[in-house]
Each structure stands twice: as structure tokens, then as C-alpha cells.
Amino acid sequence: MERLTAADLSMVWPEDFGWPQDIGALAVLDGSGLLDANGRLPIEDLRDRIDSRLHLLPRFRQLLHMPRAGLGWPLWVDAPCFDVADHVNVLPLGPSADEGQLLAACAELFERPLDRSRPLWRLWFLPGLPDGRIGVFMKLHHAIADGIAGVAAFGAFLDLDAGAPTPAAPPWTPAPIPSARELFDDNLRRRLQGLDRAASKLARPLDVARQVRLGWPAVREAFAEQRAPRTSLNRPIGRRRRLAVIRSDLELVRQIAHTHGGKVNDVLLAAVAGGLRELLRSRGEDLDGVALRVFVPVSLHKEQPGQARGNLDGAMVVPLPVGEPDPVRRLRLIAAETAERKQKARPPGGTLFWCSAIQRAFMRHMARQRFTNGYVADVPGPPVPLYLAGAPLLEVFPLVPIMGNMTLGVGALSYAGQFNITAVADREACPDVAVFAGGARASLDTLARSVLAPTA
Numbered sequence: 001m002e003r004l005t006a007a008d009l010s011m012v013w014p015e016d017f018g019w020p021q022d023i024g025a026l027a028v029l030d031g032s033g034l035l036d037a038n039g040r041l042p043i044e045d046l047r048d049r050i051d052s053r054l055h056l057l058p059r060f061r062q063l064l065h066m067p068r069a070g071l072g073w074p075l076w077v078d079a080p081c082f083d084v085a086d087h088v089n090v091l092p093l094g095p096s097a098d099e100g101q102l103l104a105a106c107a108e109l110f111e112r113p114l115d116r117s118r119p120l121w122r123l124w125f126l127p128g129l130p131d132g133r134i135g136v137f138m139k140l141h142h143a144i145a146d147g148i149a150g151v152a153a154f155g156a157f158l159d160l161d162a163g164a165p166t167p168a169a170p171p172w173t174p175a176p177i178p179s180a181r182e183l184f185d186d187n188l189r190r191r192l193q194g195l196d197r198a199a200s201k202l203a204r205p206l207d208v209a210r211q212v213r214l215g216w217p218a219v220r221e222a223f224a225e226q227r228a229p230r231t232s233l234n235r236p237i238g239r240r241r242r243l244a245v246i247r248s249d250l251e252l253v254r255q256i257a258h259t260h261g262g263k264v265n266d267v268l269l270a271a272v273a274g275g276l277r278e279l280l281r282s283r284g285e286d287l288d289g290v291a292l293r294v295f296v297p298v299s300l301h302k303e304q305p306g307q308a309r310g311n312l313d314g315a316m317v318v319p320l321p322v323g324e325p326d327p328v329r330r331l332r333l334i335a336a337e338t339a340e341r342k343q344k345a346r347p348p349g350g351t352l353f354w355c356s357a358i359q360r361a362f363m364r365h366m367a368r369q370r371f372t373n374g375y376v377a378d379v380p381g382p383p384v385p386l387y388l389a390g391a392p393l394l395e396v397f398p399l400v401p402i403m404g405n406m407t408l409g410v411g412a413l414s415y416a417g418q419f420n421i422t423a424v425a426d427r428e429a430c431p432d433v434a435v436f437a438g439g440a441r442a443s444l445d446t447l448a449r450s451v452l453a454p455t456a
Contacts, residue, residue: 278439366404
């Protein structure tokens with residue numbers, strides 16, 4: 001019986017407050033080889049290809065089941081019936097669509113709530129881009145996967161070789177949904193096991209104190225270090241989104257990081273700081289001495305690449321010195337800050353929010369929270385070119401969720417030498433997300449010049 005973990009469950013409650021918790025990926029294919037003689041996309045063949053891989057992704061044929069009170073936490077159960085056509089569809093963009101139309105279409109798809117009576121994922125093919133290119137947008141509920149596991153899920157549909165054959169799909173028969181008695185017995189057993197673990201901890205007070213002492217600095221950093229500055233970035237948000245993308249070269253980003261004593265994630269944070277600086281300056285806000293605080297998930301997965309499942313993240317909160325006008329100095333300040341913060345042990349999020357009542361109480365506070373100004377996630381992706389149904393995968397952009405009063409979230413993904421960044425903003429509270437994207441690009445350009453044309 002597969003109950004949600006505490007970390008998985010924490011991704012469910014925000015939707016009760018109107019904040020969808022889906023993660024997504026926008027990919028662009030060279031689709032010239034996929035279209036038939038009439039320019040039509042053979043969606044049935046594509047569905048068959050995807051259906052043949054679903055045995056690699058059990059959650060993609062399961063439902064989120066919410067038992068009644070007394071029967072324990074939510075769990076995953078097999079869908080009594082499953083039709084891949086409910087999940088894989090075509091949304092034509094129209095003739096000669098541009099990137100703006102593609103992003104607008106993906107933003108609209110990202111906003112659509114997933115139907116909990118079906119498995120919590122969807123995929124759309126979006127033909128209509130110039131030169132035979134086709135957009136692909138996939139989203140899934142955050143309760144299924146975090147960023148690392150989400151990349152692994154998308155990767156299950158991809159091949160290393162354009163000519164890879166379609167594997168035969170193994171037979172699938174859904175298991176019956178557990179009865180109320182089975183759920184009650186399982187819940188009772190888990191509660192007794194929890195009491196045993198609690199008793200074991202009480203018998204080892206020194207070990208428990210040591211664990212608390214190790215994890216406390218990271219908890220204090222996130223929730224008690226200092227309050228996030230008041231800016232227009234923090235306003236209650238709704239369901240509607242705007243997207244903006246920024247392209248960069250992974251090797252150049254690595255060179256920038258190496259030259260200035262940082263890591264790839266530090267360069268991302270420096271670019272985000274430049275974008276936020278430009279965004280707030282355009283709104284007339286005073287930035288003198290301001291350091292914004294951003295929430296950065298830290299993956300705790302230990303699986304082999306492509307095998308990660310579920311949610312397993314810690315948290316790091318990093319101050320971004322947006323009051324510093326020099327992009328190079330901003331990067332060096334950020335690199336020094338993260339180097340120090342990485343020395344702290346980071347407990348999984350489920351350790352802090354182990355109780356559903358605590359999680360829901362925390363969600364009620366999120367529209368007024370003051371511990372972070374935004375969200376930035378960096379996910380390593382496949383280092384080599386991949387193919388979907390024989391079509392080359394040209395580029396991929398990640399989409400992150402936002403909630404509470406965080407009007408802007410940023411995700412970055414490396415793929416085959418690219419380093420692609422997506423800004424996800426609330427449509428009403430952050431309509432000027434393009435200004436952020438322009439500032440982030442300008443910061444990356446300045447950092448690139450500091451490497452490619454160094455001065456004394």
C-alpha cells in the first residue's frame with residue numbers, strides 16, 4: 001500500500017488554497033520527420049509510443065486516493081481504467097506561430113487544473129512552429145515528483161538513438177482499490193510503528209539531540225535568520241501565469257563560475273539577481289543595500305541518473321544582493337554566501353512537516369509569509385542529445401510552481417550543452433516578467449564578457 005510521504009503530501013494542500021502545484025517541461029522538437037505527407041501529426045502512433053513506456057512510470061496509471069477520516073493518509077491506487085488518449089493530445093498553434101504564441105499556449109495549459117479522477121499528468125504536442133518544429137508540453141503533479149524525478153519521468157519517453165524501436169508494452173492489469181478495512185488496518189499498523197519509532201528515539205536522547213543540533217542551522221536559515229524585505233515581488237497570487245525564457249550555453253556558464261570562484265548554480269542566482277534588480281528598478285523601488293531572499297531546493301536524491309522518484313528535497317535560503325550594481329561582484333558575493341551555507345546539514349522537507357495538520361497550518365500562512373521573496377530551482381538534465389519518437393529534441397525548458405505570495409519562480413535545466421532558464425510569474429501580480437528576463441540576460445552577457453574579454 002503506497003501512502004504519500006510527508007514531502008509528497010505537502011504538495012497537495014496548496015491546491016486547497018488556489019495554488020496549483022504542477023511541474024512541467026516545454027520541449028521543442030525537429031518535427032519535420034514526424035509529419036505525414038499532408039502535414040498531419042500522427043497522434044495515434046505517438047500515443048502508442050508513449051503508452052509503451054508507461055510501465056516505467058507506475059504513477060502515470062495511478063490515482064491520488066483521499067480516504068475518509070480514520071483511514072490514514074492519501075495513497076496511490078491503480079486507475080480502474082486507463083486510456084492514454086485522455087493524457088496525450090494535440091493543440092495546433094496555427095500557421096507560422098512564434099515563440100510568444102508557444103509560451104502563451106503553454107502558460108494556458110499550465111494553468112489548467114489536473115483532473116483528480118484520472119492520473120495526474122498530461123502531455124500535448126503543439127505543431128505550427130516554423131521549419132517543421134513542434135512544441136511538446138508535459139506537466140505532472142508535484143506530489144508525483146520533484147525536479148530531479150520529473151526529469152527522469154520525461155526521460156522515460158526519450159531515446160538515445162533516432163532509430164530506437166518502439167518496445168512492446170507489457171500487459172497491465174489494475175490492482176483493486178484497498179477496502180476500508182484494509183485501509184484501517186494499514187493505518188493502525190503505521191501508527192503503532194510510529195509509536196515504536198518514537199519510543200526508540202526516547203531511549204536514545206543523545207542521538208536525537210545530535211540530529212536536532214545538526215539540522216537546526218538549516219532550519220534557522222530558512223525561517224528564523226531574518227525576514228525577507230518588503231517589495232512588490234510578494235503579493236497574493238492567483239491561478240493564471242506568464243512565462244519568459246532565457247537561453248545560455250552550459251560550458252560558458254561553467255567557465256564563468258570557475259573564473260569567479262563559484263558553481264553553475266551561483267551563476268544562475270547571479271542572473272536571477274540581475275533580473276530582479278532590473279524588475280524592481282523599473283517599478284521605481286529603492287534598492288540601496290537591499291538583499292532579497294530566495295528559496296533554493298537542494299536535492300537529496302541518491303539514485304542513479306534517470307531513476308529518481310518522488311519528492312526528496314532539502315531547502316537553502318540565499319540572500320541575493322540586488323542593491324549591488326556590478327554583476328561580477330554580485331556573483332562573487334553570492335558564491336561566497338552559498339559556499340558557507342552548503343556546509344550545513346539539510347534535513348528533508350518531510351522531517352520538518354511530518355504532520356498534515358502542521359502542513360495545512362503552514363499553507364494558511366503562505367499568502368502572508370516573510371521568509372522568502374522568490375523561488376529558484378536548478379536541475380541537471382541529460383548531457384547528450386535525445387529523441388522523441390525519432391524526432392531530435394532541440395531544447396528543453398523547465399516550469400516550476402509558485403504559491404502563496406511569491407509572484408515569480410525561476411527554473412533552470414541543462415541539456416546537451418544548453419543551460420535554459422524559465423521564469424514563471426503570476427499573470428496579474430507580475431505582468432512585466434519580460435523585464436526580469438531582459439535583466440537576467442543582460443547579467444549573463446556581462447558575466448560572459450568578463451570571461452571572454454578579461455581586463456586587468
